[in-house]
Amino acid sequence: MxxxxxxxxxxxxxxxxxxxxxxxxxxxxxxxxxxxxxxxxxxxxxxxxxxxxxxxxGILHYIFQFRMQLLSYIDHHISEDAAVWVRALVLGDDSGIDDTTIDLFQRWGLSHLLAISGLHVGLVISMLYFIFIKMNVTTKETAHWIMMLGLPVYAILAGGEPSVWRACLMTLLVIVIMKLKWRINTTDVISMVFLLLILVNNTIIYHVGFQFSFSVTFGLLLSRRVIARDESRIRQLLWISFVAQMTILPLQFYYFYTFQPLSLLLNVIIVPYFTLFVIPTMFILLITSPISLLQSFFDHSFVTIHSIFINFLEIIDHYFNYPFVIGPLSVLAILMYYLTFIRFMQFIERKKQATAFYYGFLLVVILVSDASRPYFSPWGSVTMLDVGQGDAFVIEMPYRKGVIMIDAGATFSFNDQKATNSVFKQVIKPFLHAKGISSIDTIFISHEDTDHMGSIPFILHDFTVKSIIISDFYDQGNLPVSNSKINLYRVKRGDTIKMKNLVFHVLSPTNDKSSPNENSLVLYTELGGKKWLFTGDISKDEEAEIIHTYPNLTVDVLKIAHHGSQTSSDKQMLDQLKPDIGLISVGKNNTYGHPAREVIQLLESHDMSILRTDRHGAVQYHFKANKGTFFQVLP
Incomplete structure (x- = not known):
């Protein structure tokens, strides 16, 4: 090999x-x-x-080989705290930046600053122009040829992101047009680059960076007269930040479902900081790295100043993190948004502020109206999320009268046996944000095992949770609500929880079984014309107690206890309950052998339709009034 x-x-x-x-x-x-x-x-x-x-x-091999050598050189000649930023902002490798910082930048719409973009290419061009022309190193003609040959090489060294290729190719085209003395405006240049990149690679149009880069550039080009006529540099920065953010807003909601309104102002502060200090310093650190004294000075200065900046951003995040979560905009709303925004900018350009104000107000109405759709929808849903080997159910009431969760499982780390945030970040949070949910009315936690409550701490950190309901015998030690404003309620058999027009009846537990599984909350409710029973991880003994205590109990939808383990799902219980649908939340190829073959055969013998997350993915029941339909994500 x-x-x-x-x-x-x-x-x-x-x-x-x-x-x-x-x-x-x-x-x-x-x-x-x-x-x-x-x-x-x-x-x-x-x-x-x-x-x-x-x-x-091939020459590409040697370019990539040089890139790897350069990355290694940075690691050995620049301090660790500074090297991760040099790697990210000069060569497009952000793997060294810790996840906390990346998440922080993502929350505030600042991820574009962590990627090589047209801004970086502009600074490279400015440095080359200063070195070759202003310092009389070469003629302007020679400098142009050096740029034309060097920029594609830098685009490859910087990771080849679409935003880098856009900026490099636009610069190359402008130089070629100047040499040929053609009269082509900048809008035509960006259109030519757009078509060229698609011809070379037609799948690039799906790249988020490609869409964001061209959208912002096109928006700024169309707004250049408004920006240029303002004599104040500060107001120009405000205009650039405003136009850039407003241009990509529908895309941001489409891909990330959220928007930080304060990011408009924050970008005005942070973009100049990166433009005038961080990015130039990264190139200076690389250039001065052979000179230890200079490198040490710039290295120490950057690390000191940048740590203060990160602390500032963390303070902002702690006190002012109030994102708009509305889910993806509808196609109609996106179309209306862009048509209205174009008219808004046209009237700003014509200095007709009064008319522009009305169009600005209409923009707000479009966004608010689209975000309010769940509050006017008669449809509700029950979703069994696929969280692997664990449980997580989300109930959305019609007209958004309530959002309820039953359990929120997580995986755990084999090193310390603690819950990880992977299920929360990859499944629960994206699902809630895609639904436009930022507040949860109630979370029922069946019991304290990680596969049922491991994601709760992460939910409490990122979402507003009004109340949590646990059993009388729940060990509260791993539940971080002691110093919060969340209402914590303990319940037992016979208790009833009313949530507007939804009622939950607690069927178990009634006494402490000294086992989390056996102490699981068992909840019965009627929703969407069906009777539901959520069973946690109870065993056959608890099932026998329930049917003995409630001899007339029948259900339509049964959450199969303990992920289909053979310790649960007693035949007598199924004979009495007579469920039509069995929901099994279980991990694909799990080591426990869930669901047990005997349990599946028993369910099938009772003519039940079995829906399981390992084969069907998330399972959703969409209902209106007393009628509904089950859907599965996987075919």
């Missing part, structure tokens, strides 16, 4: 598989993402010896 090289022809001895697809609404779809890059299959290697490649002498 030879060393892997860019452009080499390789033979791989492995199985070709279909990539994983999203199993929950709102979840990142890896398979769809790969398709946008022209990739339909994936291969998982267990050993690099299974790869055999023929060497290549």
């Amino acid at each position: 030879v060393e892997l090289q860019f452009g080499a022809e390789c033979t791989i001895d492995t199985l070709i598989e279909l990539p994983n697809t999203a199993t929950n609404p709102g979840q990142f779809d890896y398979a769809k993402f790969l398709k946008t890059k022209g990739i339909a299959y994936e291969a998982t290697l267990s050993n690099l010896d299974d790869v055999n490649c023929r060497k290549t002498d």
Whole structure:
């Protein structure tokens, strides 16, 4: 086996598989993402010896090899705190920036600052112009040729992101047009680059960075007269920030479901900070790295100032983190938004502020109206999320009269056995945001096992939760609500919880069984014309108690207890309850063997329709009044 090289022809001895697809609404779809890059299959290697490649002498290999050497050089000659930012902002490798900082920038719509963009390319061009022309190193003609040859190389070194190629190709076209003395305006140039990139790679149009980069650039070009006529540099920055944010707002809601209103002002402060200090300092650190004294000075200065900036951003995040969560805009709302925004900017350009104000007000009406759709919808839903080996149910009442969760499981780390935030970040949070949900009325926690409550701390951190309901025998030690304003209620058998026109009856537990599973909350409710029973992880003994205490109890939808374990789902219980639908929340290829074959056979013998997350993904029941339909994410 030879060393892997860019452009080499390789033979791989492995199985070709279909990539994983999203199993929950709102979840990142890896398979769809790969398709946008022209990739339909994936291969998982267990050993690099299974790869055999023929060497290549292509120039791209040497460029990428130089990139790897440069990354290694940065790590060895610049301090660790500064090196991660040099790698990210000079060569487009943000893998060294910690997840907390990345999440912080994402929450405030500042992710564009962590990626190589037209701003970086503009600074590179400015530096080259200053070195070659202002310092009389070369003639202007020679400098142009150096830029034309050097910019594509830098685009590859910087990771080849669409925003970098856009800026580099626009600069190259402008230079070529100047040499040919053609009269072509900037709007035509960006259109030519847009078409060129699509012709080279037609899947690039699906790239989020491509869409954001061209949208912002086009919006700023159309608004250049409004921006340029303002003599105040501060107001120009405000205009640039405003136009950029308003241009990508529908895209931001479409992909991320949220928007931080204060990010408009925050960008006015932070973009100049990155433009005038951070990005230039990154290039200076790289250039001065061979000179230890200069490098040490700039290194220490950057780390000191940038740590203050990060602390400032964390303070802002702590006290002013109030995002708008409305889910993706409808196609009609997006169309109306852009038509209205264009008219708004046209009247601003004509200095007809009064008319522009009315169009600005109409923009707000469009956004608010679209965000208010759930509050006028007679449809509700019950969703069994696919969280792997765990439970998480979300109930949305019609007209958004209530949002209720029953359990919120998580995976755990094998190192310390503590719950991780992966299920929350990848499944629960995207689903809630995609639904435009930022506030949860009530969370029922059946019991204290990680696969049922592990994501609760993360939900409490990112969402407003009004109340939590647990059993009388729940061990509260792992529930972080002691110092919060969340109402915590304990319930037992016979208690009734009323939530407007929805009523939950607690059927278990009645006494302490000294086991979290056996102490699980069992909830009965009637919703969407069906009778539901949520059973947590109770065993056959608790099932026997329930049917003995409630001999006339029947249900339509039964949440199969303990993920289909053979310790639950007693035949006598099924004989009495007579459920039509069995819901099993279970992890794919789990090590517990859930659901047990005996349980599945028993359910089938009772003519039940079985819906399980490992095969069907998330399962949703959409209802209106007393009629509804079950849907599954996977076919």
